[in-house]
Amino acid sequence: MSETTEVMKQMDLLRFATAGSVDDGKSTLIGRLLLDSKSIFEDQLEAVHATSQSRGYDYDDLSLFTDGLRSEREQGITIDVAYRYFATPARKFIIADTPGHVQYTRNMVTGASTADLGLVLVDARNGMTEQSRRHAVILSLLRVPHLVLAVNKMDLVDYSEEVYEKIHAEFTQFATKLSIPDLEVIPISALKGDNVVTRSEHMPWYSGPTLMHHLEHVHVASDRDMIDTRFPVQYVIRPKSDAHHDYRGYAGRVAGGVMKVGDEVLVLPSGMTSKIKGIDLFDKEIYEAYPPMSVTVRLEDDVDVSRGDMICRVKNAPKVSQDIDAMICWMVPDPMRIRQKLAIKHTTRAGRALVKDIQYRLDVNTLHRDQETKELGLNEIGRVQLRTTVPLLCDPYSKNRTTGSFILIDEASGVTVGAGMINATD
Numbered sequence: 001m002s003e004t005t006e007v008m009k010q011m012d013l014l015r016f017a018t019a020g021s022v023d024d025g026k027s028t029l030i031g032r033l034l035l036d037s038k039s040i041f042e043d044q045l046e047a048v049h050a051t052s053q054s055r056g057y058d059y060d061d062l063s064l065f066t067d068g069l070r071s072e073r074e075q076g077i078t079i080d081v082a083y084r085y086f087a088t089p090a091r092k093f094i095i096a097d098t099p100g101h102v103q104y105t106r107n108m109v110t111g112a113s114t115a116d117l118g119l120v121l122v123d124a125r126n127g128m129t130e131q132s133r134r135h136a137v138i139l140s141l142l143r144v145p146h147l148v149l150a151v152n153k154m155d156l157v158d159y160s161e162e163v164y165e166k167i168h169a170e171f172t173q174f175a176t177k178l179s180i181p182d183l184e185v186i187p188i189s190a191l192k193g194d195n196v197v198t199r200s201e202h203m204p205w206y207s208g209p210t211l212m213h214h215l216e217h218v219h220v221a222s223d224r225d226m227i228d229t230r231f232p233v234q235y236v237i238r239p240k241s242d243a244h245h246d247y248r249g250y251a252g253r254v255a256g257g258v259m260k261v262g263d264e265v266l267v268l269p270s271g272m273t274s275k276i277k278g279i280d281l282f283d284k285e286i287y288e289a290y291p292p293m294s295v296t297v298r299l300e301d302d303v304d305v306s307r308g309d310m311i312c313r314v315k316n317a318p319k320v321s322q323d324i325d326a327m328i329c330w331m332v333p334d335p336m337r338i339r340q341k342l343a344i345k346h347t348t349r350a351g352r353a354l355v356k357d358i359q360y361r362l363d364v365n366t367l368h369r370d371q372e373t374k375e376l377g378l379n380e381i382g383r384v385q386l387r388t389t390v391p392l393l394c395d396p397y398s399k400n401r402t403t404g405s406f407i408l409i410d411e412a413s414g415v416t417v418g419a420g421m422i423n424a425t426d
């Protein structure tokens with residue numbers, strides 16, 4: 001397969017993350033997408049039918065497809081991020097199915113951080129809730145470029161246009177305060193199948209796309225940064241065997257831009273320059289590499305490159321900084337405090353960080369900035385200043401989701417306690 005075909009294949013993939021409050025119908029919706037796009041095997045369908053009957057339902061409970069874990073079935077809730085794959089003739093999909101409970105915001109951040117599209121579900125009877133606003137805020141902070149609000153359970157509000165319009169207006173007004181470049185609001189019934197894969201006969205007033213049509217056609221290829229070359233080095237490869245004694249390659253995943261053989265490059269933080277001699281993909285050589293390809297790069301000169309370094313273009317480098325201004329989503333009950341010390345992981349670099357200041361906490365309902373705060377509690381989002389022990393080779397998150405993000409780790413327990421998105425770097 002040619003490199004271009006390889007890239008096209010990657011582009012034809014849509015990663016989307018689902019979010020919603022408990023019982024808004026996420027699992028049912030995913031089941032419906034799988035069922036109506038014929039991605040479910042007959043035996044699974046029979047098992048779901050049998051379980052539904054044994055529980056006395058007069059319908060097939062589609063959430064049984066996705067609510068895979070036993071404990072979850074017992075409790076009737078989803079407890080972890082589950083990745084699911086399905087395909088239609090138009091596209092391949094990876095769904096990060098993230099749970100709705102407030103304490104699992106961390107899972108949502110994990111699931112959504114690499115998504116092309118965020119799908120927020122609301123129950124038409126309840127409209128927007130604090131939780132759905134929080135999800136929209138997180139998706140916008142994570143710069144998920146496309147957002148769909150699925151107004152579910154339209155069957156329970158008599159497929160009312162008025163109900164839909166009210167939620168649509170409320171949400172679009174809220175979304176204008178967030179930077180969401182592309183927003184679609186789709187009225188559906190996950191249980192009955194309206195506007196999920198097939199167009200609903202019950203909502204003639206709705207002229208927009210069905211959810212599946214939108215997922216199949218939303219344009220994501222141009223969302224990737226093909227201009228600013230960023231290659232965080234993950235490993236230095238130096239085979240021990242005599243046959244390859246002069247081989248030296250730098251393995252990693254392209255985080256931005258296009259890397260071509262012959263390009264003049266700059267290695268950070270050393271500041272040395274060289275040229276790309278070759279790019280290896282598995283066992284063959286290729287001429288150019290794009291995000292998110294994992295490749296090994298060889299340079300013409302014997303410059304000193306280690307894990308955690310960054311290869312970029314000479315006139316287009318990330319900022320090298322130990323003072324980081326970022327939005328943080330705090331994920332554990334013990335709050336983040338000023339002067340706290342944490343471990344930080346940014347691309348392939350690791351170091352320590354001191355919390356210098358917590359500038360404000362963002363109220364996810366009103367988007368008000370509370371500047372009195374001295375702490376960030378569980379699921380709270382705020383603007384924070386950090387000082388790191390090692391310089392980070394970073395970009396604003398708005399420019400690059402890989403070089404603009406980091407995680408904070410509690411040094412004693414090893415638990416990830418926060419996710420950070422870097423603000424403007426100068």
Ligand SMILES: Nc1nc2c(ncn2[C@@H]2O[C@H](COP(=O)(O)OP(=O)(O)OP(=O)(O)O)[C@@H](O)[C@H]2O)c(=O)[nH]1
Nearest residue numbers: 022023024025026027028063077078153189190191
């Ligand atoms: N009437 C109606 N009921 C629905 C619809 N979608 C889901 N439900 C029901 O709502 C309940 C909750 O649905 P789930 O799919 O389990 O909810 P969830 O959002 O996945 O909840 P989690 O466990 O947090 O993932 C179930 O009883 C569904 O059958 C819908 O479109 N119409």
